[in-house]
Amino acid sequence: MTKSVPLPTPTVPGRAAETGGEPRTPYEQYVYAYPHQKAYRLLDDGPLLSELWSKERLDALSLYVHVPFCEMRCGFCNLFTRTGAPEEVTGAFLGTLERQARVTREALEAKGEPVRFTLAAFGGGTPTYLTADELTRLCDISEKVMGADLKAASWSVETSPATATADRIAVLAERGATRVSIGVQSFIDEEARAAVRPQKREEVEASLARLKEAAFPVLNIDLIYGIDGQTERTFKVSLDAALAWEPEEVYLYPLYVRPLTGLSSRHAKTLEEWNDQRLRLYRYGRDHLLSSGYEQTSMRVFRRIGTAAVDDADGSSISEYNQQAGMVGLGVGARSFTTGLHYTTDYAVAVPEVRRIIDDYIATPTERFRRAQWAFRMDEGERRRMYVLQHLLESTGLHPAAYEEVFATRFEDDFGPQLATLLERRWLRERGGALALTLEGMAWSDAVGPMFFSDRVHENMRAYQDR
Structure with a gap:
């Protein structure tokens, strides 16, 4: 009982x-x-990573790599990312990422115990903004430098319709990605434009066809509700279009309009009107997915019934809020979690500041990566x-x-x-x-x-x- x-x-x-x-x-x-990263502060003399990780369990770590590049910046986006980075910038970024990875791996190994990663994720930004060759290099850094066996770990990657090309998908499939999440947001071109996301449904459908053909264990489709002019009828169009691809997961995100984003000066609704719209659309989308064979695991996450969750080697499923001590972050904007300290790099939303921080990251001396920088003590x-x-x-x-x-x-x-x-x-x-x-x-x-x-x-x- x-x-x-x-x-x-x-x-x-x-x-x-x-x-x-x-x-x-x-x-x-x-x-x-x-x-949230807004609660972090710059440390005058941050602790050595070797000291931080000496107190942690190292046989069930998670690896997160933040790729701060996108082909476009959506109107609602407040993520740490820049658009239109040329190859000399992405190449320099990967070079610095490799330097950071070597120092981080050394810090983990200083304890003298076996180091093992059971979870991995490439996020951003849009990791598939990188070319196929650059993605291959990123995988090599993760595996050969950090020692993460991507084919043995549960490994999730974010992509977009414009960057889910055949050659990039082939790299992810060959290297063993278990979950690919594509940010569609809306299958209706007018709604996409209203969210300052210029994309065509034809492009979206073509990218989904390539992802389905690659047969990743889990395909996730992101949709957004609360776009200007969006109704239950138009939301159903996107929901049904997503369901036609039989994704293992569907994420429903409420639209937020935050300072310094593309929509911050365009949104005309009162907060009360907008809340009413978002709550109506959320309830409609939730009920539609529940009646279509999906179960809800959190406010945003819906998983098709009968689909096994992407699990780590110990059988515990990946959670939307998975941030137990043992998260190792690489790349500008990535966070790391130890029991006593969460740490990251500088963070911003405004385009000039993001570019400055990325440039500073690329120019960071290797020795500086041996210490935590921006942090929050837990x-x-x-x-x-x-x-x-x-x-x-x-x-x-x-x-x-x-x-x-x-x-x-x-x-x-x-x-x-x-x-x-x-x-x-x-x-x-x-x-x-x-x-x-x-x-x-x-x-x-x-x-x-x-x-x-x-x-x-x-x-x-x-x-x-x-x-």
Whole structure:
């Protein structure tokens, strides 16, 4: 018999969002990793990577390589990327990446234990912006320098319709990619243009045909809702067009318009109108996918029923919020996660700043890669918050018994105000010994997540100067 989870009596919340108060909008913050890079700060004398990694388990690492290049910059994009990089820039980037990889591998090996990667991902940006030869070099750096066996690891790669060419796909297939995710966003040309993403459906369909022919174990198609003029009828066109390719996964993303992006000066809707549109389209898309043979694993992720998740060697599936200690990041903009420190490089959104940071990365002396640079120190309280976000925002939910086993404290005691708010809003329920978001709670995931941010993270993010 499953033991039920004791829950406190709901109380009317009266505190700010970060301590459990009423969320202001369903779309407060996309929580794909905690904390956000805006909370990181430059260290005067960062610790040596060899010291950081000496305290970590090294036989089940994840490798993330950030390729900061795209053929175009979508109007909603606030990722760390630049467009139109010539080959001399991409070549120089790969040269620096190899230098960084050698230093990082040395730091991992300093502990004297076997180093093994079970997960790998190439993101960006658009990794397939690189030519086929450059992709081959990137794979060689990952395998021959970092020692990641890509064919043995669960390996995910991001691509786009314009860059999913036959020669690039052939490299990914030959090197053993297990999951390829393509950012389509909309199959309707007018909607794509409204999102400042100039693409033609003909090009999209042709790229999908090439990906299907390559028969990757998992094909994921990204779609966006909340585009100006988008309705349930037009969203259904994109949903059905995606489903026709029988993808193993479909990701549904709410459109965000952030400072310094192409849409930041064009969006005319009031926040209330836009929230209503996005919530309607989300619910429509969710219900359409659930009735089409897919299961929901988080707010954004829908997996075709009967499709095995892309697993690591230990059988644990890749999570949208997978950021346990043991993530090794390479490339400008990539983050690394150890138990006590999350670290990365400088970060920006504005085009001139992104280009400057990429140029600085390429010019970085090799010795500087031996130390953490931009970082956020993870104390016990921050690790609790990260753990909650990793579990609560997934459909499997958070098990209070497991939380107590890890931290020797009770979830209800540590996060009472947040728990009270979630119960008051009926966004949370007890199910099979776990606390899981309800359907409506899942719809508000981007408001639920920030409720668990610490005051320190909120303050750092508020103090960050957008650039």
